[in-house]
Amino acid sequence: MRRHVNETTPTDPRLLPRIAFSSLLGTAIEYYDFLVYATMSALVFGLVFFPESNPAVATIAAFGTLAAGYVARPFGGILFGHFGDRLGRKSMLVLTMVLMGTASFLIGLLPTYASVGVAAPVLLVVLRVIQGIAIGGEWGGATLMVTEHADPERRGFWNGMMQMGSPIGSLLSVAVVTAITLLPDEDLLSWGWRVPFLFSLLLLGIGIYVRMSIAESPVFEAVRHASSIHKPRLPLMEILRRPRPLLMATAVGIGPFALTALIATYMISYATAIGYHRTDVMTALIFTSLTGLVAIPFFSALSDRVGRRPVMLAGAMGIVMYAWPFYALVDLRAPAYLTAAMVVAQVIQSMMYAPLGALFSEMFGTEVRYTGASMGYQLAALIGAGFTPLVASSLHAHDVTRTPLVLLAAGCGVVTIVAVLFVDETRGKDLTTVW
Numbered sequence: 166m167r168r169h170v171n172e173t174t175p176t177d178p179r180l181l182p183r184i185a186f187s188s189l190l191g192t193a194i195e196y197y198d199f200l201v202y203a204t205m206s207a208l209v210f211g212l213v214f215f216p217e218s219n220p221a222v223a224t225i226a227a228f229g230t231l232a233a234g235y236v237a238r239p240f241g242g243i244l245f246g247h248f249g250d251r252l253g254r255k256s257m258l259v260l261t262m263v264l265m266g267t268a269s270f271l272i273g274l275l276p277t278y279a280s281v282g283v284a285a286p287v288l289l290v291v292l293r294v295i296q297g298i299a300i301g302g303e304w305g306g307a308t309l310m311v312t313e314h315a316d317p318e319r320r321g322f323w324n325g326m327m328q329m330g331s332p333i334g335s336l337l338s339v340a341v342v343t344a345i346t347l348l349p350d351e352d353l354l355s356w357g358w359r360v361p362f363l364f365s366l367l368l369l370g371i372g373i374y375v376r377m378s379i380a381e382s383p384v385f386e387a388v389r390h391a392s393s394i395h396k397p398r399l400p401l402m403e404i405l406r407r408p409r410p411l412l413m414a415t416a417v418g419i420g421p422f423a424l425t426a427l428i429a430t431y432m433i434s435y436a437t438a439i440g441y442h443r444t445d446v447m448t449a450l451i452f453t454s455l456t457g458l459v460a461i462p463f464f465s466a467l468s469d470r471v472g473r474r475p476v477m478l479a480g481a482m483g484i485v486m487y488a489w490p491f492y493a494l495v496d497l498r499a500p501a502y503l504t505a506a507m508v509v510a511q512v513i514q515s516m517m518y519a520p521l522g523a524l525f526s527e528m529f530g531t532e533v534r535y536t537g538a539s540m541g542y543q544l545a546a547l548i549g550a551g552f553t554p555l556v557a558s559s560l561h562a563h564d565v566t567r568t569p570l571v572l573l574a575a576g577c578g579v580v581t582i583v584a585v586l587f588v589d590e591t592r593g594k595d596l597t598t599v600w
Contacts, residue, residue, distance in 0.1 A: 180380065184314050185326040187379050188307035190372040191262055192330025193337065195300050197368065198269045200338035201361040202293070203430040203554070206230065208346070208443065209358040213277045214286040226286075233290050234297035235551025238543040241301020243401055246536030249306050250400040253389075254313075254535065255381045258306040262376060264299035266369025268292045273362030305539030312526040313384035317593050318469060324522035325465025331518070332457030335429065337368075339454060343447040384596050388531045400536040410528045411541055413588050417524070418545025420481050420581030421517035426553035427574055428453060428510050432495075434558060435570070440498050449504040453511045460515035468520040472592045477524070478585045480516025484578035487513060491574070492567035517581060527591035534596075549577060 215226045241261075249257040272292050278285045307327060315323040341364055345357040397403045404411050429450065436446045468476045487509065494506035521542065529537035553573070560569035 181311075181314060181323060182326075183375070184379050185311050185323050187258075187372075187376045188311050188327040189330040189333070190368070190375055191258065191303050191307040192327055193334040194262065194265060194330075194365065194368045194372055195303055196331045196334030197338045198265060198296060198300070198334075198365060200335055200429055201269075201342065201365075202234070202272070202296075203426075204338065204342050204433060205358050205361070206554075207430065207433040207437075209354060210289070212354060213358065214289055216278050229555060230286070230290050230293050232551045232555050234293040234300070235543075235547040237294040237297030238301035238546055238551075239540055241298035241303075242305060242539030242543040243301075243536065244298065245302020246305055246539040247400055249302070249309075249535035249539075250397075250533055253381050254306045254310050254385055255376075255379065257302055257535075258310065259373065259376055261299045261303040261306065262369065262372050265296060265303060266365050266372070268296035268299065269362050269365040270369070272296075273359040273365075301543045302539060304542050305535050308522040308526055308538060308542075309385075309535055310379065310382055312523060313382040313531075313596055317595070320523045320526070321469035321473070321520060321592070322462070322466045324526075325462035325519055328461050328465065328519060328522055329458060332454045332461060335454035335457065336451065339447055339450045343444070343451070346443055346447065384531055387597065397532060400533040401540075403533045404529075404537050404540065411537060411544075413584055414525050414528055414537070414541025415544040415548070416580055416584030417477065417588060418521060418542060418581075419549040419584075420484060420578045421514055421521065422546050422549025423553045423577035424484055424510060424514040424517070424574060426550040427557065427570070428507055428514065430550070431554040431557045432507065434554075435561065436495060436503060439496065441500070441503060445500040445503060449500070449507045452504050453507045456508045456511040457515055460512050461519045464516050464519035465523070468523065469592065472590045473520040473524040473527075474585050474588060474590050476520050477517050478582065480513050480518075481578045481581040481585060483513040483516065484510075485575045485582070488571045488574040488578070489567075492571055496567060524588075524591055527594040527596065528588075531596065553577075 245257045311323050311327045341361045348357040491506050494502045525538040
């Protein structure tokens with residue numbers, strides 16, 4: 166049974182843009198780091214860190230290090246969710262951003278396999294795991310800061326502003342990676358691949374400066390100071406004691422994350438393997454990111470009007486129907502068709518992804534919300550995005566037709582459809598409730 170905490174102090178509407186911008190920066194850095202790492206996994210890491218393997222095995226091994234970061238993300242959600250629910254959202258957001266940016270910067274300084282042997286991939290995995298732990302706590306805190314400050318009727322809109330960090334991070338990564346891929350292969354493999362990681366230090370500095378100036382969540386403060394409310398010592402145990410919201414959140418998120426991985430990560434390997442030049446793929450990714458920059462805030466705001474479920478359901482049904490035409494267009498081996506295929510896929514992905522922040526925040530009580538929302542999001546990311554490139558590359562190594570990839574994309578969409586049908590509509594739910 167849910168109880169209410171009524172002593173919340175409304176947020177000054179003039180502060181919301183700054184709060185949303187702070188969260189946007191965190192999301193942008195998260196996606197920038199993710200896509201830079203994923204792109205380098207597809208283009209470089211197999212040669213730099215696993216050079217003794219054959220090309221196919223090296224690519225799979227590189228995507229394996231990508232997956233390692235995703236395995237670490239739920240642990241980050243548990244760790245930072247615990248302290249975020251106990252101590253506050255703001256302090257955890259600063260800490261996660263520092264860890265996230267520092268780990269990315271240090272990846273850019275790593276020695277290669279040729280320099281230190283097996284220690285190189287080991288260090289890569291260690292930094293990737295640290296990065297994953299930090300990212301695991303970043304999204305939940307950034308989302309809650311926006312959601313718990315926002316007016317109930319506009320939570321979707323403000324979450325959309327925050328989640329614009331996703332395409333902005335994508336654009337930054339694509340721009341930087343496109344620039345370095347113009348280098349001769351020798352320069353790219355020797356020093357060029359390091360530049361995108363070193364650049365993350367600049368983003369980190371901007372993010373910390375903005376994040377230090379925002380106020381703590383009023384909803385969290387109300388619960389913390391309410392003497393009548395029991396604050397669980399272990400929010401995770403409260404979540405596991407009633408696991409249905411966590412299971413539903415995880416399943417809902419699998420579709421959008423899997424499609425993100427297939428568009429932005431695996432597509433680089435797939436397209437270049439069938440004859441596209443990598444510049445064609447990076448150009449298509451630029452248009453895809455620009456599409457997300459428009460589609461995400463649109464569908465987020467739409468979820469305030471029609472509900473979270475209808476928007477997500479339409480997107481999940483869309484990928485099931487579009488999976489075959491998507492790869493059929495890509496297989497035409499024409500850059501214009503590749504770009505069109507990826508742009509349409511991004512619109513569908515945005516329909517599933519845009520309402521996630523508001524939906525997950527509204528599914529959990531205040532005293533466990535950071536832990537619950539973070540774990541749901543990161544488990545979905547682990548299953549949907551972390552393993553999808555690895556599974557896709559393994560499937561394609563055994564069957565070079567598009568069929569396994571079509572089934573993979575459509576299957577993940579089916580998972581999201583079923584989950585959405587079992588989730589209650591949360592639009593406008595009172596966030597001052599506790600479990």
